[in-house]
Amino acid sequence: MELTPEQYADTAARIEAEVGKVIVGQNALIRTVVTCLLAEGHVLLEGIPGVGKTVLLKTLSQVVDLPFSRIQFTPDLMPADIVGTQVLEEDEHGHRSFSFRQGPVFASFVLADEVNRASPKTQSALLEAMQEHTVTAGGQTRILPRPFLVLATQNPLEMEGTYPLPEAQLDRFLLKALVPFPTADDLVTVLERTTGSLEATLEQVADAATVAAMIELTRQVPAASHVLRHAVDLVVATQPGSPTIPPTLAKYVRFGASPRGAQALILAAKVRALLDGRPSASIDDVRAVAPAALRHRLVVGYEAVADGVSADHLIAHLLDAIGAPGAGVRGANAPDRTPAAVAAGD
Secondary structure: OOOOHHHHHHHHHHHHHHHHOOOOOOHHHHHHHHHHHHOOOOEEEEOOOOOOHHHHHHHHHHHHOOOEEEEEOOOOOOOHHHHEEEEEEEOOOOOEEEEEEEOOOOOOEEEEEOHHHOOHHHHHHHHHHHHHOEEEEOOEEEEOOOOOEEEEEEOOOOOOOOOOOOHHHHOOOOEEEEOOOOOHHHHHHHHHHHOOOOOOOOOOOOOHHHHHHHHHHHHHOOEOHHHHHHHHHHHHOOOOOOOOOOHHHHHHEEEOOOHHHHHHHHHHHHHHHHHOOOOOEOHHHHHHHHHHHHOOOOEEOHHHHHOOOOHHHHHHHHHHHOOOOOOOOOHHHOOOOOHHHHHOOO
């Protein structure tokens, strides 16, 4: 099945519109999740409970008619509860043998709900699935269905009973989105839809073949060498010790973005270009997706926490310091835009 860029953009717009019938006032969040689906990546959502993170993926699975499973992460969850396990079964002749019983990870859409409430050992059970799209258990490697999307929800680390996700697992998420609390008007609409007797009627606008074709088209979008170079420049400038790292990042960042960060910038930029009806990715696309692609890949030190400097503040400074080619690169001497600097009268 082949799609034109126009069909791609139209189908994606219809998917977003259908999901928007249920998820109120979160258009940017819906776009982020759809971007990860079409780039065949994974998405991490962070926000307080009750803002619709779980409903979002379930609704998306209905709109594109792909199987959905939900894993509730708790402190006592074990890796076998995710990937599956060997069970002893007896046939009608009384012969006993071991067979593999698939875990909930064997679905196209996997919701890892409150993923940072489980222990690091259990969280690591997702690593192979997210990167290789396979599961190894009982000495055998099994292939997961495709498309395959893990949407993990994470409570803020300040909440009780949470564990920080390992950096290796964070790096496997293509994008990270921060789920804001709804506005008062949006909350009124949510109450109207969820406390009454009427339910939104969803229309299936795509299927597995359509989504697979859209993913294939995403990979075919060209990105010029200067676009690739700009993505690399941004990632390199997050590395401590790099000659191009801005002073603010050098002060606060312990570890910068990995090569997967550059891949995420380009893949998300390609999807953004197609969604806007353009045939190729641009530097503006790369810069637009930079916060979602890099915010979970910057490991900041204690100084950043003490000074109230978030990863998003650092990325804003990075984009200011490493300007787009031809737009007046400000370089490492760009003014400091972090809260600490503003408070000091910078």
